[in-house]
Amino acid sequence: MQMARKQVRFIEACYRLYEQKMFYVAYSILHDEGKAEDAVQDAFLKLMKHEVQFDRADSDDCKRYIITVIRNAAITIYNKTKRESEYVYLTDKDERVEAVSDEHFFTDVDIKSIMNCLPEKYYQVVECLVIHDYSTKETAARLDITEANVRKRYERAKQMMRDYLGGLGYE
Numbered sequence: 186m187q188m189a190r191k192q193v194r195f196i197e198a199c200y201r202l203y204e205q206k207m208f209y210v211a212y213s214i215l216h217d218e219g220k221a222e223d224a225v226q227d228a229f230l231k232l233m234k235h236e237v238q239f240d241r242a243d244s245d246d247c248k249r250y251i252i253t254v255i256r257n258a259a260i261t262i263y264n265k266t267k268r269e270s271e272y273v274y275l276t277d278k279d280e281r282v283e284a285v286s287d288e289h290f291f292t293d294v295d296i297k298s299i300m301n302c303l304p305e306k307y308y309q310v311v312e313c314l315v316i317h318d319y320s321t322k323e324t325a326a327r328l329d330i331t332e333a334n335v336r337k338r339y340e341r342a343k344q345m346m347r348d349y350l351g352g353l354g355y356e
Contacts, residue, residue, distance in 0.1 A: 196233055198242035203251050210252060211259040220266070224259040231258065302349040307342035310335055 204225060211224035231254055239247040300308055313324040314335075325332045 192233075192236055192238065195238060195242060196229065199232065199247070199251060200229065202242055203248065207251065207255040210255050211262075214256070214259040215263055215266075220262050221259070224255060224262050227262070228255040228258040299346050299349060303342050303345055307338050307345065310338040311342045311346075314339055 207225045207228060208221050211221035211228075212218065215221050215224065228251070232251070237250065239250070241247065300311055303311065309328055310324060313319045313327055314321070319327065321332050321335050325335045328335070330338075
């Protein structure tokens, strides 16, 4: 219990010392305040999970380590955002498929025809997640499959729809 308290105090000290510096590093990579804040949070979660301990929170070694952790967290978010921007999204707010380039928009009728290119098991997942706005957990329960299976089928369905749209000249 003593060690846990010491770890908490250490993380608190790191937070007071480095939170603004970490935000600055993350923002310089991401150029987005919200994502930079997420990166700082992810970095502190990693620090807590790995129970990092230095003699002093203000030591040079600690500072270098924390800067490395935040830089890696920000780069991870940057790469994830970049990958996501290359995909065709199924947006929840208006239930339309839109190409990332914003050049092509599709109506609800078009969505159904695009979804019709999918095998039934993928169609059901997309219908639950996008059309009915169920969570992954609700979809898994409804279809009697695991949550991991729901995520994988959804990923594959999006790829099939991207391929289908690519065949129609919407690349």
